[in-house]
Amino acid sequence: MSETVSLTYGSEEGDFYMQHIKRTEPFERTNHFHGTYEIYYLLSGQRAYFIKDRTYLISPGDLVFINRHDVHKTSDVGQPGHERVVINFSDTFIGKDHPLSDPSLFNVFRQPAHVLSLKLQDQIFTQTIIGKLHKELKEKATGFETYIRLLLVELLLFSSRYAERNDAVVFEHASxxxxxxxxxxxxxxxxxxxxxxxxxxxxxxxxxxxxxxxxxxxxxxxxxxxxxxxxxxxxxxxxxxxxxxxxxxxxxxxxxxxxxxxxxxxxxxxxxxxxxxxxxxx
Structure with a gap:
């Protein structure tokens, strides 16, 4: 089997979407831009990620943030096969009228560099939040929709603070x-x-x-x-x-x-x- 889907919840253009998938064969993303925010976390393999006007080499432990309507596409690098988690959410999911909304949560989508290369302890923290989201969306226990908002806010706040603490490396083209x-x-x-x-x-x-x-x-x-x-x-x-x-x-x-x-x-x-x-x- 060329791919194993651990989780798919919602739709990419909906209020909240999450997918966890592992692929063993070559894959090239087909959707190019959308009206939702996107968070992409690579667990294994390597990907080339074209965003807006430049290409990034994505490695395991990298968090990628893509703003609404930004053009983007992933493709294989070297050996095919990778495992990743994608989260998409709309403005209304934690938008300005929501009690959890805070403009600083979206800073990470506006930074010049689209990629955070996380240190090991921060990878563990991120994967813990992703694991909790996975569990909530699988089990759908009472109040799960409230909890996934809380978890998403925690991930965004952590990421914005991480980007502030760790000055982004000046982007250099591969060649x-x-x-x-x-x-x-x-x-x-x-x-x-x-x-x-x-x-x-x-x-x-x-x-x-x-x-x-x-x-x-x-x-x-x-x-x-x-x-x-x-x-x-x-x-x-x-x-x-x-x-x-x-x-x-x-x-x-x-x-x-x-x-x-x-x-x-x-x-x-x-x-x-x-x-x-x-x-x-x-």
Missing amino acids: PLHKKISEIVQHINCHYQQPMTLSGMSEQFYMSPYYMSRTFKEITGFTFIEYVNMTRIREAQKLLRETDRKIIDIADAVGFENIAHFGRMFKKLSKQTPHEYRKHQR
């Missing part, structure tokens, strides 16, 4: 090529509204189209066109949530020249039409 691809991603993030082709971008960054295409996929986990389309759809989602602009105007604003193509890509990545997405977000 000059990683740095170059990161610059290309940053350019896409800033100029997604403009026409964008592989040939044009490779010329701008002094790379051959074939070499850029191959290395972009290797380092980010996405093809060039996948990443461009995903960035445009993510921005379209934001405009649908926050404005009353017409859908055809939004499609044009994020760089789609064809409304039909926009509709197809939006449905593919969001699992909803633009109209459905706007209706469910209001």
Whole structure:
């Protein structure tokens, strides 16, 4: 069997989701961004984790924090196989109207580095909280939903304090090529509204189209066109949530020249039409 699921609770876009899974075969994450916060804890194996515009090498005992709507994707490094725990939660789960809410709990999602490399005693502490969450979600005893909120708050508070105590190591790209691809991603993030082709971008960054295409996929986990389309759809989602602009105007604003193509890509990545997405977000 290629994977063993110890726990799956809730849905990734719901108020609270947790999954503990062990895989023995190659695996590449397919979902790219979502409207919930994510905590990722690696128990074994190694992963390459692309977040926003750079790739991190994740080792056992690393805690990863991904803010809402940030693009991210994991892929294999070296020998396939890994074990990890993922927790997703919404703004409403411990949001500003909740008695347990505190703005400092979310500091860890806003730090420049997305990864905390925990010391051994802190790994043990983190795994104890994860073990308690696992037990509560399995048994669903009286008041378990209150307790998982308390445990989540404890994990977030611990992580925010850990990040403050242990100054984040200045991020260094794994190689000059990683740095170059990161610059290309940053350019896409800033100029997604403009026409964008592989040939044009490779010329701008002094790379051959074939070499850029191959290395972009290797380092980010996405093809060039996948990443461009995903960035445009993510921005379209934001405009649908926050404005009353017409859908055809939004499609044009994020760089789609064809409304039909926009509709197809939006449905593919969001699992909803633009109209459905706007209706469910209001």
